Every structure is written in C-alpha cells, then in structure tokens.
Amino acid sequence: MIVKSILVPTDFSEHAQRAFERACDLARQLEAKIHLLHIASENALRIAIKEGLIANCSTDEEVHSAVEQLIGERFAKTLAGVNASDLAIEHSWRRGDPIAAIPAYAAEIGVDLVVVGRRGSGLIEGVRAAVIGSVTESLIRKSPCPVMIVRREH
Numbered sequence: 001m002i003v004k005s006i007l008v009p010t011d012f013s014e015h016a017q018r019a020f021e022r023a024c025d026l027a028r029q030l031e032a033k034i035h036l037l038h039i040a041s042e043n044a045l046r047i048a049i050k051e052g053l054i055a056n057c058s059t060d061e062e063v064h065s066a067v068e069q070l071i072g073e074r075f076a077k078t079l080a081g082v083n084a085s086d087l088a089i090e091h092s093w094r095r096g097d098p099i100a101a102i103p104a105y106a107a108e109i110g111v112d113l114v115v116v117g118r119r120g121s122g123l124i125e126g127v128r129a130a131v132i133g134s135v136t137e138s139l140i141r142k143s144p145c146p147v148m149i150v151r152r153e154h
Contacts (some may be wrong), residue, residue, distance in 0.1 A: 007035045007111040009139075010103045012074045015117030017081055019150040023115035024082045026148075035109060036078065038071060038093040039101045098135045103142040114139060114147045128154070 005055045010016040020036065027034050031093050040047060044067045048054045053066040075091045094101055106114055116136050 001112070003030050003032050003112040005033045005035060005104050005109070005111045005113075007037060007102075007109070007114045008150070009039065009098065009116055009135075010078060011035050011098075012038065012078060013117065015129070015150075017117075018076060019115050019117035020078055021082050022148075022150045024087055025085060026113075027087055032112070032144075033088040033090065034076065035105075035111060036089060036091040037102065037105055039098040040067075040071070040073070040093060040095045041098055043095070099138045099142075102135070102139055103144060107144040112145055114143050114145060116147060116149060118149055118151045 003026075006023050006027055007019050008016075010020060020034075023034055026032070029046060042050070044060075045054075045065045047067045047070070051067075051070055053070065054063070057063045057066055063150075068109045072092050073095075079091070094105070102114070116139060118126065118136060136147075136149060
C-alpha cells in the first residue's frame with residue numbers, strides 16, 4: 001500500500017493533537033501530504049455563544065466571521081504544535097455531522113489513510129460513544145480507506 005495523502009480529522013482536542021503529531025511523523029517518513037479537517041457539528045450562532053464571541057457581534061456576518069477567525073486560530077495552534085515546515089499540509093473546515101462528513105471528505109479528496117485520535121472532546125462525545133458509538137468507531141466502519149487510531153497512551 002502506497003500512502004501519499006493522509007487525512008487527520010480534528011476537533012482541536014488533546015487527542016486530536018496527538019493524532020496530528022503522529023500523522024506528521026508518518027507523513028515525513030512516507031513523503032505524504034496531510035489534510036487536516038475540522039467538522040463543526042453546530043451552527044455558527046451556537047459556536048459563538050458557546051465560545052463567548054456573541055458579545056462582540058451585532059450581525060450574522062460578524063458572527064460567521066468571528067467563528068471563522070476562532071477556527072483559524074485553532075488551526076494555527078494545532079500547526080504550531082509540530083514542526084511542520086517540511087510538510088505539505090492543507091487544512092479546511094466544514095459544517096455537518098462528523099460521522100457522515102469525515103468519510104465523505106476522505107472519499108472526495110481520495111486520501112490513502114485516515115489518522116484519528118481515540119477520543120474526542122466534551123461530554124457529548126462521551127454520551128455518544130456510550131449510546132451509539134463514537135466518531136472514531138463509526139469512521140472505522142465507513143471510511144473508504146484504512147484508519148489508524150492513535151490511542152491516548154501513544
């Protein structure tokens with residue numbers, strides 16, 4: 001199997017950062033490109049309220065702009081966590097359900113491998129994992145390519 005492109009879904013959690021770091025190590029060895037993807041499962045207004053951005057926004061456009069800026073800052077922080085100067089990394093974000101959107105994006109861009117952290121962030125992820133299965137477990141079943149899971153201990 002030749003791996004030339006790696007998808008790393010991120011929710012900007014510690015686990016996702018660890019998966020991104022491992023994917024960077026692997027990409028260096030394989031000379032592969034990394035696609036860093038964030039799926040926002042909530043709408044911009046909910047994100048703005050949850051993150052305390054709403055006080056500075058008076059229009060829908062300002063809310064969307066503030067959320068885009070926040071996500072951009074989080075991508076920058078993720079990228080700053082590794083020495084990525086020698087890697088080809090593309091990052092993007094979309095709105096939707098991560099369970100459906102991640103495999104769809106992987107198929108759309110034709111990646112060879114998905115590298116994902118074992119656990120996501122937040123209480124909702126814990127409840128979802130207990131009731132209907134985690135995003136990672138769903139990704140294993142639906143991914144169009146192999147999935148590498150980075151456990152917390154690694």
